[in-house]
Amino acid sequence: MLKILHLIKTDDALAGTLTASSDGLISNDVRTIAEDLDGTIWIGTPQGFNYWQGGSVIEKSGTIHDNIQTIAVDVRNNKWFGTAGGVSVLDSDNSSWTHYTTAE
Secondary structure, eight states: OEEEOOOSOTTSOOOEEEOHHHHOOSOSOOOEEEEOTTSOEEEEETTEEEEEETTEEEEEOOOSSSOEEEEEEOTTOOEEEEETTEEEEEOTTSSOEEEEOSOO
């Protein structure tokens, strides 16, 4: 179970509980959470990731590996997903991916 609590913005509805069974999280085993510059919450698990926006949990795919270990957001609003298989970067448009590995 993931408990989202956002105490800074009183006009946001970011308080409550999200679960895999009732809200569509890909897994209750949440490893990392990051908020992007648009206020979207990215949730990483060993089985993949979701994002939370506008009161809904949405599943997204495209990373180089499903085991998401960390998520970071840069100043251009690119989302960087550190995975068990390398790094995947989701551009600020949320549709274009770039992948990096140690393979030659």
